[in-house]
Amino acid sequence: MEVTNVFGRVVLVVGPESLLAERAVDALVRDALVERPGASVNRVSAVDLDAGRLAEVTGGSLFASDTIVVVTDLADLAHDLVDTVASFATQPSDELALVLVHPGGNKGKGLLDRLKKAKVATRDCPTIKAWELPQFAVAEARALGGRLEAPTAATLVEAIGGDTRGVAAAVRQLIADSDDRHISETDVHRYFAGRADVTSFTVADHVMSGRRDEALGALRWALETGVPPVLVTSALASSLRSQGRYSDLAGARVRDAEVAQQVGVPPWKVKDLARHSRDWTPRGLASALQLVARADAAVKGAASDPAFALEQLVIGVAAQRGRRPEAGMGR
Structure with a gap:
């Protein structure tokens, strides 16, 4: 040594x-x-x-x-x-x-x-950015004597969310349970597909996509399984800010990889942002972020019922999606 x-x-x-x-x-x-x-x-x-x-x-x-x-x-x-x-x-x-x-x-x-x-x-010890997490997962597997391909790593990150510790723990578990120390797409789906349905980022994804009822269902299940309320507000704020940064790049002729780096998301997320951009105006994003800020204060102690505050947040933010600017007002 x-x-x-x-x-x-x-x-x-x-x-x-x-x-x-x-x-x-x-x-x-x-x-x-x-x-x-x-x-x-x-x-x-x-x-x-x-x-x-x-x-x-x-x-x-x-x-x-x-x-x-x-x-x-x-x-x-x-x-x-x-x-x-x-x-x-x-x-x-x-x-x-x-x-x-x-x-x-x-x-x-x-x-x-x-x-x-x-x-x-x-x-x-700099922050591991969202777009670096799949690469981090690949490196974790290699350090443990295992193997993980980049596409599978991206799937794993999507299931786990943006928590570095969670990604590291998932890689460690998958390597330990694998006979050949190779993490496959099948392994990821078998172990973590269920978990993806209850993460805070899944709630946010449903909201950003306009699936309000699915978001409410995922929220209730997430809270029942122990997801801290503050992670929900954090995930929704992160999604809204990413959408806003993507909107600022609208019309720029850059590759998806460059967009991902500038926005701060993994490359596979860029297609989602592009699809959502048709339904989110700068005004709607700003209003939604104000709702998130109020809900964040509520779940940190300003309200007696964090679950109710989060349900109202989901409903309120979902209502901002697709809203067009009022007559006479610019975007």
Whole structure:
């Protein structure tokens, strides 16, 4: 096993894709334990740190002077600890392997800039875009010693939805249950066709296609099987925004693959957007997004009955489909 030198330095794991971040952290901890098997491991959220606790977790223990420390949620680090944490990068301790995990974004950017200026080792964990998920699934299968063709991967993503963890778990399950470690279209349909009928994205697809009654049925079944209400509003908002971005590209002479990348959807989704574009005006999309925003607030606590709020959302958004601009008003 090739072991990187983890002790005596700081490693920054940065980016919003939590699955990739967790894998990077686990790999670093494994490398550090191979390097120094007797080291202690401390995992702590920056939210829970004060000066005393930081000194405690980074100072070793009575039984192990070598210490591996993983600090998550770095964006929430108290301001008065920024200098102390930054000092680990410029004055590293040979007995400490410090892994700092930051989700990216502007919060806590001052510390990030200082760490990068100190040239700490960095593991980037960018968001896996929707159009990249089939490729991600193929790579997951390959990493597990299996085989998955791109068209089948696209079918799997369509069934699972845009959740990276869900896609990874599905690939792992299919590989484990396959005698030859090859995931076929038949395998995907056998395991996940039923699940596709109850995902939040299926509800959204029914709404975008004008199938209101099917959307309501799928919504009720999804909620009964434990799909969180907030995922429904998120999926519908994502579908509406994708449709809006596609509308902005109307008339542009670009290939479907380029459209998919600009809109932020997998290539197979472009045909759906093209078909739906005949029924969704910019005004209708804007009105629908306002309804989603209100429903999102409702399911996050502003309403006593999230299921009712979602049913009203489905009915309200479906009503925006096909509405033409009023006389005298532009699109």
